[in-house]
Amino acid sequence: MLPRLSSLRLPHWTLRIATLAVLIVSCSLWPIAAAHADEVPPPRTEMPADIQRILDRGKLVVAVLGTDNAPFFMEDGNRQLTGLDVKIAQGLADELGVDLEFNRSAETFDEVVDQVYQLKADIAISKLSRTLSRAKRVQFSRPYVAMRQGLLVNRLQLAQQIQGQQVIEAIRNFSGKMGVIQGSSYVGFIQQKFPNATIEEYPAWDDIVKAVIRGDLQAAYRDELEVKKIILKNPDAALRLQTIALTDTNDKIAMALPWDSDHLQAFVNQYLDTFSHDYTAALVLDEYADYFRTEANQ
Template identity: 40%
Template sequence: MKRPYFGWLWLVAGMLAGFGLPGSWSAETDTSLMPPDIRRIVKRGELIVAMHREDGAPFYTLDKAGQLCGLDVDLAESIAQTLGVKVRFDRSSATFDGLVDFVAAGQADLAISCISRTPRRAMLANFSTPYVRLYQALLINRVKGPRAGNALPIDQWLNAPNIRIGTISGSSYMDFAVKDYPKAEIVAYEDFDKAAAAAVRGDVHAVIFDNSQITLWVQQHPEEVLYVQTRIMKDKEDPLSIVVNWQDAQLLNWINTYLATMEGEGRLTALRVKWLGKESSP
């Protein structure tokens, strides 16, 4: 049986053992044994990672010094370092769907930006094994929300013609909302702050997004708890994955192998604890 890719694995291991730092590949490095998708990145000396234009703490945001930081940033930098190249973040996309399109068009090697897997997106690109699992969550207007003593399950309450549900345009939650609540009116907003403000005003009955973003918003806006309440739906997971071009089969395999290695060594758990404050297993 022909084994076309094992040789380059040993080559990578040897080179990393000898150098181990970003950008350590020299112009004389023999990349002939590497598959084309890995060779492309190594010869360029740079891993291009697509990331959303708007900050999304704790996954990607600017610190007080103006430096990009977060779980996704640390993960991307770790991947680049292990490949022996530098990382460049392209933050030109204004939507999460746009990030997937960016990778599918070959304008970035990867997209790492709190991206959910959906069947529609998987028609355009490949997705790695999850590195974090979040949950779908709701920010509910207290006046328009379910009345005390209402025994109706939250999904049934939301799926009604008189209910308005807000979410973010170009996000996976547009897909989730349309699929799970077909009777409700789905209202798209440019970003989460605008959607949350609509929930506070009562323009929508609820906003649906991931539990990390909703929890962070509540922490940053404690005065608004008078007007809204939260509900985390533990039965609806939202796994986050790295987006890879559908033609880059070996890069996808390498990413999955690297994530499994990080998990086995406890480094991925350490990243989740560092940025999410607690374990959030994949």
């Protein structure tokens, strides 16, 4: 701390000069302070930029996979898009006070994320798993669905692989052919969870299921909801197939947004909290049970 001028033993004429210098500097700063006090802040847009551009456009553009994935997004008899993700997208558009438009040009889940990264969509709501590789390019909302990962296994193939082992041990050391959807998060998950498995990528989930039934694949790897849907829609398939939910795993489903859309992300998270969108696989299957029963009877 500097000593006060009055505490210094200086000649009176030196003290007077020093005091005068302080007064001169102080007075010279008054116009600067006054100028800053009178400054008008720069004009602001009515809303944050990432929300303002949606309002100016008059519509919310949502990226969704081109192939239906019930009960998250699928066309009804009138070729209108419906499902859980569609309901959430419509709710967001309504709260923003704009129209809703879907961009369904993506052929894989990774391409859905790319639509957001390239700003071809404001947000992606397409049953997207949060992964670190995707988080390098986009940001995610909080999860609105939490599930475990699951396996759909050919019963005969599993019995041959066990050979005296416990089922859990045999699954942990799985070394057969395992099918996953091309361009999905499960391509990365399988490398982490089953490093000894031979990965077979297919463009469509139905083709993977058929391959497991035929025995071309020993197992299919996806979230527990998709695995359980197979038995729910085709009860007879339980004779040839076995479903296994991996209790030490999780698959968090969230929305993807551009990496710089911070205010839109905050809006989306508050929307999810306000309307209590917190689902499990069981809750989703229960909410859309009628849809699956109707589909199974067709």
